[in-house]
Amino acid sequence: MTEPILKVDDLSVRIAGLHILQGVSFTVAPTGVTALLGRNGVGKTTTLRAIVGLTPRGGEVSGSASFGTVDTLRTPTHRLVRAGLGYVPEDRCVFAGLTVAENLRLAERPGAAPAYDRVFALFPELAKRAKQRAGTLSGGQQQMLAIGRVLLADNTLLLVDEPTKGLAPKVVTEVAEALEAVAEEVPVLLVEQNLAVVRRLARDAVVLAAGKVAWTGAASRLLGEPELTKALLGVGSAGVHA
Numbered sequence: 001m002t003e004p005i006l007k008v009d010d011l012s013v014r015i016a017g018l019h020i021l022q023g024v025s026f027t028v029a030p031t032g033v034t035a036l037l038g039r040n041g042v043g044k045t046t047t048l049r050a051i052v053g054l055t056p057r058g059g060e061v062s063g064s065a066s067f068g069t070v071d072t073l074r075t076p077t078h079r080l081v082r083a084g085l086g087y088v089p090e091d092r093c094v095f096a097g098l099t100v101a102e103n104l105r106l107a108e109r110p111g112a113a114p115a116y117d118r119v120f121a122l123f124p125e126l127a128k129r130a131k132q133r134a135g136t137l138s139g140g141q142q143q144m145l146a147i148g149r150v151l152l153a154d155n156t157l158l159l160v161d162e163p164t165k166g167l168a169p170k171v172v173t174e175v176a177e178a179l180e181a182v183a184e185e186v187p188v189l190l191v192e193q194n195l196a197v198v199r200r201l202a203r204d205a206v207v208l209a210a211g212k213v214a215w216t217g218a219a220s221r222l223l224g225e226p227e228l229t230k231a232l233l234g235v236g237s238a239g240v241h242a
């Protein structure tokens, strides 16, 4: 069996007195998309943030998350970035007052050649809009800029949080297409509520419920069984196609 690119073991997170994650364990395959799913508020974002060391101050984190030889829970975020872990947060975090080109330049890593060719091949719109302020881009374009930034560096795993949230259906399809192309090059751990996007992109699925992993397996199996989808996610999967 191929070694996972990330192994999360017994991850627990407490924030403000809430025991949000209570011993979460799962693996991420070294290729393709692994979807991290679950009902609203179950702790998907908390999981990604813990893995990249961005749990809010005062939060308590225990367990381990092995990314190669690195335990990400015990390594500062800036070192994880240098080790090749890319994170696209839910709110995208583009610098609104800076241009597209400036946003990309900030993601360059010292000592490594930035992969502008790869970014502009996937997102030609970013090249066309290089001089435009990021704050004036559409939601979909900002998402592409946020993904473009992590592709500029030679990352070996991307954590992407709800990339299609709040986007118009046509733009959801564009972002899904882009992520499909991205995942051919780099494995992705994807938090996504849109099951059509999950069906299109994900090979593996991990479902969280009540602070623990409730189900893992092939995404096609989960989404192919409407009753299972409804029980785990609270929504139906019938007729879901991207």
Ligand SMILES: Nc1ncnc2c1ncn2[C@@H]1O[C@H](COP(=O)(O)OP(=O)(O)OP(=O)(O)O)[C@@H](O)[C@H]1O
Pocket: 015, 016, 018, 020, 038, 039, 040, 041, 042, 043, 044, 045, 046, 047, 056
């Ligand atoms: N900084 C914080 N302070 C207090 N509670 C928090 C904090 N961050 C998260 N929580 C709580 O932890 C729980 C999990 O939140 P999280 O954002 O990880 O869930 P999620 O599965 O990503 O949800 P959604 O699908 O709605 O984005 C929620 O009940 C949330 O209110």
